[in-house]
Amino acid sequence: MTGKVFLVGAGPGDPELITVRGLRVLRSADVVVYDRLVHPALLEAAPSSAERVFAGKHPDGPRVAQDEIVRLLVDRARRGLQVVRLKGGDPFVFGRGGEEVEALRAAGVPYEVIPGVTAAVAVPAAAEIPVTHRAYASGFSVVTGHPCDGGTGLDWSALARMPTLVVLMGLRRLPLVVARLLDSGADPSVPAAMIARGTLPDQRVVMGTLGTIARRVEEAGLQPPATLVVGRVVELCRSAVAAPNPTGPERGAV
Numbered sequence: 001m002t003g004k005v006f007l008v009g010a011g012p013g014d015p016e017l018i019t020v021r022g023l024r025v026l027r028s029a030d031v032v033v034y035d036r037l038v039h040p041a042l043l044e045a046a047p048s049s050a051e052r053v054f055a056g057k058h059p060d061g062p063r064v065a066q067d068e069i070v071r072l073l074v075d076r077a078r079r080g081l082q083v084v085r086l087k088g089g090d091p092f093v094f095g096r097g098g099e100e101v102e103a104l105r106a107a108g109v110p111y112e113v114i115p116g117v118t119a120a121v122a123v124p125a126a127a128e129i130p131v132t133h134r135a136y137a138s139g140f141s142v143v144t145g146h147p148c149d150g151g152t153g154l155d156w157s158a159l160a161r162m163p164t165l166v167v168l169m170g171l172r173r174l175p176l177v178v179a180r181l182l183d184s185g186a187d188p189s190v191p192a193a194m195i196a197r198g199t200l201p202d203q204r205v206v207m208g209t210l211g212t213i214a215r216r217v218e219e220a221g222l223q224p225p226a227t228l229v230v231g232r233v234v235e236l237c238r239s240a241v242a243a244p245n246p247t248g249p250e251r252g253a254v
């Protein structure tokens with residue numbers, strides 16, 4: 001008898017932001033394999049008898065190898081168990097969910113993807129920053145700041161022109177991200193916000209412009225996880241210094 005692996009999005013932080021379906025599956029799990037950003041309250045939602053396996057990765061710390069994670073998922077499913085692979089946000093947004101699905105398919109293990117609320121949209125929303133707005137932004141891009149010093153193939157000139165740019169994993173490399181955008185023609189006066197621990201009780205928001213945000217974030221001593229938003233929509237944040245001007249024309253990040 002083969003079990004099944006559920007790739008479940010845990011949501012952006014607040015444990016109540018998992019989906020109803022995700023929670024239902026978690027409550028009947030035999031095994032939970034979870035990432036670093038999963039809230040501890042969600043682990044408590046699993047049956048007390050469930051095996052809990054930490055498979056987190058820290059950018060600068062020890063990592064559980066991806067092969068090891070896949071081996072574990074396949075092994076437990078082949079024993080006939082219901083396995084929940086619980087990932088922060090949505091499993092397919094910088095979560096390596098795509099790779100895990102490929103591996104499960106190759107192994108012939110039944111699986112199901114249960115989408116999650118991604119931090120890319122929910123974290124700005126929790127700071128009252130809409131990533132789109134009829135007056136300010138008719139589109140947005142989401143990128144990772146993580147390997148931006150290593151050449152990601154991203155078109156930074158195009159990103160610098162996006163009305164709203166959301167950067168995940170960009171806290172430690174914020175000066176590099178900002179330099180890339182400014183070198184690509186972005187306007188240093190465009191509003192920017194860094195939101196740390198979004199949706200959680202200790203959420204912090206640091207406001208500035210593209211030209212000032214790196215210094216302000218450093219002064220504030222923000223800790224990960226944090227999400228950067230660049231664009232005029234940032235003016236709509238409750239803590240924005242500038243008053244919102246919803247009648248102004250849409251403007252890009254340049």
Ligand SMILES: C[S@@+](CC[C@H](N)C(=O)[O-])C[C@H]1O[C@@H](n2cnc3c(N)ncnc32)[C@H](O)[C@@H]1O
Pocket residue numbers: 011012013037087088089090091092093094095117118119120123167168169170195196197198199200224225226227228
């Ligand atoms: C490896 S990515 C995973 C993203 C996840 N799969 C998602 O859809 O939200 C982790 C990054 O998401 C962002 N992030 C996740 N949770 C966050 C939170 N509560 N507050 C701010 N940013 C968060 C940070 O940029 C963090 O470095």
